Amino acid sequence: MLGEAMTLTDRLQDCYTGAVYDVMKGMGVSDSILPSDIRPTDDSLTLAGQIWTCSGRIDESASADETLMAWTGLLSEAPGGSVVVCQPNDGSLAHMGELSAETLKLRAIRGYVVDGGCRDVDFIRRLEWPVFCRYYTPADVVGRWLAEGLGEPIEIGGVSINTGDYLLADIDGVVVIPEGIAEEVVAQTEEVINTESALRRDILQGMDPQQAYRKYRLF
Numbered sequence: 001m002l003g004e005a006m007t008l009t010d011r012l013q014d015c016y017t018g019a020v021y022d023v024m025k026g027m028g029v030s031d032s033i034l035p036s037d038i039r040p041t042d043d044s045l046t047l048a049g050q051i052w053t054c055s056g057r058i059d060e061s062a063s064a065d066e067t068l069m070a071w072t073g074l075l076s077e078a079p080g081g082s083v084v085v086c087q088p089n090d091g092s093l094a095h096m097g098e099l100s101a102e103t104l105k106l107r108a109i110r111g112y113v114v115d116g117g118c119r120d121v122d123f124i125r126r127l128e129w130p131v132f133c134r135y136y137t138p139a140d141v142v143g144r145w146l147a148e149g150l151g152e153p154i155e156i157g158g159v160s161i162n163t164g165d166y167l168l169a170d171i172d173g174v175v176v177i178p179e180g181i182a183e184e185v186v187a188q189t190e191e192v193i194n195t196e197s198a199l200r201r202d203i204l205q206g207m208d209p210q211q212a213y214r215k216y217r218l219f
Helices: 003-011 015-025 064-077 098-106 120-129 179-204 209-216
Strands: 047-058 082-087 111-112 130-134 145-148 155-157 158-159 167-170 175-177
Touching: 003 047, 003 167, 003 179, 015 167, 015 179, 047 111, 047 155, 064 098, 082 120, 098 120, 111 167, 130 145, 130 167, 175 179
Parallel strands: 047 082, 082 111, 111 130
Antiparallel strands: 047 145, 047 167, 155 158, 167 175
8 A cells, every 4th residue: 555655645745735626626525625724834845645643632630641651652653654634622732843743754754734733833844844733832732632543533624534545735725635536636636737737838828818718628
């Protein structure tokens, strides 16, 4: 699976979210975009790959050791070559930070998307490792939040996400592609991008925009 996944991942990395969304919409796939307030810590980075899911919950009764054992267990279990997507079920803490980001990058995790917070953002930007999150905060998870549900289905903003699905994230947002249609979506997106390149060339050479639309049925 990993060889095939990396090949498809490389192709997906060369796409952009607007084109992927258009293709999926044309296929009748709805609920593919994560909430618009999930933003990149570095606008210049694009993240693509096969998803590995996790979740967590607030537990004020947990000790610092319990929460850190659960968190480091998550870091250990995340498979190399994947994109980690987390539903923390929390809107107050940071669910990614400096040491964790460096650890995941060194373990060949492609990036991290969380329906929650991040801290140590300047350091993470210097790593040039993609993180997408909803907010920044210095508050950490120690003694307050337990990671769980490793590899199990999650939901973010009404989008169902399973381990094995694919994801593309860029400055415009985050799109989730179900595993069963990923190859078809990427192939159709590549066709759209090639057509857009031809249309752009004609526009830059002076073709009337309506004439260009009639020719390509795309704009």
